[in-house]
Amino acid sequence: MQSPKPSTPTPEQIRRAPKALLHDHLDGGLRPGTIVDIARATGYDALPETDPDKLGTWFREAADSGSLERYLETFAHTCAVMQTRDALFRVAAECAEDLAADGVVYAEVRYAPEQHLEGGLSLEEVVEAVNDGFREGERRAREDGNRIRVGALLTAMRHAARSQEIAELANRYRDLGVVGFDIAGAEAGYPPTRHLDAFEYLKRENNHFTIHAGEAFGLPSIWQALQWCGADRLGHGVRIIDDISAEGRGGAAGVKLGRLASYVRDKRVPLEMCPTSNLQTGAASSYAEHPIGLLRRLHFRVTVNTDNRLMSGTSMSREFEHLIEAFDYTLDDMQWFTVNAMKSAFIPFDERLAMINEVIKPGYAELKAEWLFRQSAAAPPVASDSVAEEG
Ligand SMILES: O=c1[nH]cnc2c1ncn2[C@H]1C[C@H](O)[C@@H](CO)O1
Numbered sequence: 198m199q200s201p202k203p204s205t206p207t208p209e210q211i212r213r214a215p216k217a218l219l220h221d222h223l224d225g226g227l228r229p230g231t232i233v234d235i236a237r238a239t240g241y242d243a244l245p246e247t248d249p250d251k252l253g254t255w256f257r258e259a260a261d262s263g264s265l266e267r268y269l270e271t272f273a274h275t276c277a278v279m280q281t282r283d284a285l286f287r288v289a290a291e292c293a294e295d296l297a298a299d300g301v302v303y304a305e306v307r308y309a310p311e312q313h314l315e316g317g318l319s320l321e322e323v324v325e326a327v328n329d330g331f332r333e334g335e336r337r338a339r340e341d342g343n344r345i346r347v348g349a350l351l352t353a354m355r356h357a358a359r360s361q362e363i364a365e366l367a368n369r370y371r372d373l374g375v376v377g378f379d380i381a382g383a384e385a386g387y388p389p390t391r392h393l394d395a396f397e398y399l400k401r402e403n404n405h406f407t408i409h410a411g412e413a414f415g416l417p418s419i420w421q422a423l424q425w426c427g428a429d430r431l432g433h434g435v436r437i438i439d440d441i442s443a444e445g446r447g448g449a450a451g452v453k454l455g456r457l458a459s460y461v462r463d464k465r466v467p468l469e470m471c472p473t474s475n476l477q478t479g480a481a482s483s484y485a486e487h488p489i490g491l492l493r494r495l496h497f498r499v500t501v502n503t504d505n506r507l508m509s510g511t512s513m514s515r516e517f518e519h520l521i522e523a524f525d526y527t528l529d530d531m532q533w534f535t536v537n538a539m540k541s542a543f544i545p546f547d548e549r550l551a552m553i554n555e556v557i558k559p560g561y562a563e564l565k566a567e568w569l570f571r572q573s574a575a576a577p578p579v580a581s582d583s584v585a586e587e588g
């Protein structure tokens with residue numbers, strides 16, 4: 198590890214920096230204590246651990262399997278405790294609270310309504326419980342002095358056959374807390390074109406969707422998601438690296454992009470990258486080798502995300518900490534990723550712009566100015582490192 202430079206944000210600055218999150222699963226972000234509580238209250242007795250700390254460790258270790266399929270098995274336990282209105286409300290409220298406490302000012306949180314019907318709720322009741330929970334979480338965050346806005350993305354599971362129904366649900370709750378649609382689940386063997394009807398329907402409705410693609414499967418999945426299905430964004434999209442020439446992987450010079458990679462960059466297709474999740478499922482082998490480094494240098498529309506905070510033991514701040522350590526990123530880089538995310542959000546343009554200009558840029562400007570005051574407060578007799586470096 199390199200020693201931190203003066204321009205390297207501290208963990209505390211990283212937490213305070215305004216962040217925008219586009220890819221976070223509601224059923225992948227529960228507090229372990231909440232899982233234990235709800236399991237006890239609802240009689241779910243299949244949890245592998247009943248001590249919250251041990252349960253948190255179990256999720257992280259079980260998800261650290263090197264395979265997306267095995268990673269996904271852990272969601273059986275979180276979905277099992279999200280089958281009543283009260284449970285969904287609580288989980289959604291805590292999600293908004295936790296994100297806000299971590300400095301997230303805008304989040305799109307996704308979940309699959311079809312996975313929450315076992316307690317007898319209708320699809321509509323599921324959506325309303327989660328929306329109400331998000332509003333409650335936003336309110337609690339405000340009370341704590343944090344500001345966050347949360348929109349829901351409705352996911353259809355790619356191995357199932359309910360995508361048209363879920364797309365219609367997303368459309369019905371548009372402007373009522375739902376901002377878009379997604380498909381998730383095992384990628385290999387379940388190409389996005391299986392759900393073409395749903396995507397074409399949403400296009401006709403002028404609605405927005407993202408597709409998990411290029412995570413456990415490569416370029417054909419990304420190509421289908423964009424050129425057959427018309428995705429607005431790519432969930433992960435990390436395998437786009439396979440269309441970038443090997444000689445160029447170390448740096449930006451001499452890099453050659455294939456047709457698909459060029460298209461993704463030229464069209465500014467947002468990539469919802471989730472570094473820690475990718476390490477766990479085997480889509481990347483280390484933070485330093487994660488394609489996000491090169492893609493950022495090549496000016497792809499890259500964003501930083503958590504995917505599943507519980508399974509990855511992560512947060513937006515932690516994802517940035519890992520990237521800052523691996524790539525020496527500064528507050529300017531953090532701002533760049535954040536503005537990228539905000540530009541790519543599914544809320545209306547004027548609201549995205551206001552969030553960038555009124556919240557994100559002023560937030561980073563304030564953090565970037567802090568060194569001025571720290572220096573004069575410390576008042577060392579000799580010039581500090583940063584001044585010395587400036588010459
Ligand atoms: O990274 C992922 N890839 C594909 N599917 C995923 C990922 N993370 C979570 N899911 C699945 C499991 C959840 O139950 C579902 C809805 O949030 O989405």
Ligand SMILES: [Zn+2]
Nearest residue numbers: 222409432504
């Ligand atoms: Zn995901």
